[in-house]
Amino acid sequence: MYWIIEKPQGYVLGNPYVVPDYDNYKIPFAHGMGLISDELFESWKKNCKGESYANIKPENIKCYNDVQAFKQVTGKINEAHILEPLCSGRSLRSQKGFAHKSILLEKSNDLISTGPFLSIMKCRSDAYVLSENWANDESVREALNVKKGSIGEWKRCSSDLDYIATTVDITPYHLNLSARGFRSLIYSGDHDFHLTYISTQAWIRSLNYSIIDEWRPWMVEDQVAGFARTYSNKMTFATVKGAGHTAPEYKPKECQTMMLRWISNKPL
Structure with a gap:
């Protein structure tokens, strides 16, 4: 381990954020994947001419309209994976979502099975819900030798970190x-x-x-x-x-x- 830390040989990045204008490539990607029409893509190229997706000039109404049309057409596409269902709308904020979570938690002891449990996993995010339930279970924490009371609730993705982003181009x-x-x-x-x-x-x-x-x-x-x-x-x-x-x-x-x-x- 010392050798790895003191003498690093390289690095690996997966789907990384590096430049602030990454959104500009969503429209060409959407066109290549068949998510938008040829006509909209050609209109966008003509009207926007490389203009920033996020900072369209107020006077460029045609570009703005093209980008809005793109957003409307692709608004219900799962950005994490375009072929998978968009499930964020059925989150725990809705009664239906809460009921679904309850079913999952009741079945959580069957995690290692490959039959009935997997059949109720409607979305990939269902497993994320279960990961939090699992990690916060006292028996799991005991098995992992987590000292009782040493940490609070575990969250898969926490927005509680207090920081200021000072670098936008990597x-x-x-x-x-x-x-x-x-x-x-x-x-x-x-x-x-x-x-x-x-x-x-x-x-x-x-x-x-x-x-x-x-x-x-x-x-x-x-x-x-x-x-x-x-x-x-x-x-x-x-x-x-x-x-x-x-x-x-x-x-x-x-x-x-x-x-x-x-x-x-x-x-x-």
Whole structure:
């Protein structure tokens, strides 16, 4: 462990936030995935001409209307994974959602089963609800040797952290790490609509490193698991086919294989 901390060899990022204009790539992504019409896409290209998605000039009404049309059409798409249902509306704030949670919690002792329990898992977020129930269970905490009263309620995603974001563009840090000789693996689930693989490719291109291994499929068990290319700064970019924003959650076997190959300094 000391060697890893004192002599790091590289870093890995999955579907990372790096530049503030990542939203600008949502419309090209949506068009490529068949979520918006050709006409809307062409109108957006003509009227917006690279204008920032988040800061449209007030006088550019046509661009504004195109972006609003895009938002309306895609508003009920799950940004974490475009093929999965959008379940946030059926959260615990609704009676129906609360009843569903109650059923899940009653069945939570059956987590290890593969039959009836999985049949009531309507959404991926159902498992998130159960993870909090599990982690806050006293018997679980005892098994994990958590000292009673030492910590409060565990939350999967907490918004309680008090911080101020002072850096909005991370590309200078990547340039610095590349200059110091660090290897890097940047991967993107190709069905992530929040931080699209297109936006990731764009900031990587902005680093202006030459490509030494062209775009090619990488395989797991003789099946295409994604596509990859390598740059002269020892950076490898890879997509994970069929994965969403948290790629290992959707494609664990493929991501494990990808990581093991990269750590072993082997081609994906």
